[in-house]
Amino acid sequence: MDDHHSGPVETGAPMNYEEHESTYDLFIAGTKWGTMILVVLLIAMAAGFFTTAGFLGATILFIILNIAGFLLLR
Template identity: 50%
Template sequence: MAEHPTGPAETGAPMDYREHEKTYTLFLNGAKWLSVFVGALLIAMAAGFFGHIGLIASVLIFLVLAVAGFAMTR
């Protein structure tokens, strides 16, 4: 049958705090870079669709905004 612990849940397996911090930092960096990417993409799409500037200009706007966003968040 299943083993039933008798002690409190807080005294379970020891935490690996170093690995927890690495995972948290990776998540925050991923969220930051994804936000920059999505923001640049949305602005470039809006400029291309509503500004009638064309595909190449939209790609250039995206690249400029993405590079600027990456540089500002470093």
């Protein structure tokens, strides 16, 4: 009824560490750039809605902050 195994049932395929590292690096880069873009978008939206900057001012602020963010985070 009860099977006793002396070792692991399935060991699986060997890890491809190069692929794992490249996937992790891609995930970290996407998280970093995505977070920067979302923060800049929120700042630009706050400037557009709560100040007299309006849509054009918020768009210009969005572009300027994205350029500054890309230069600082690379």
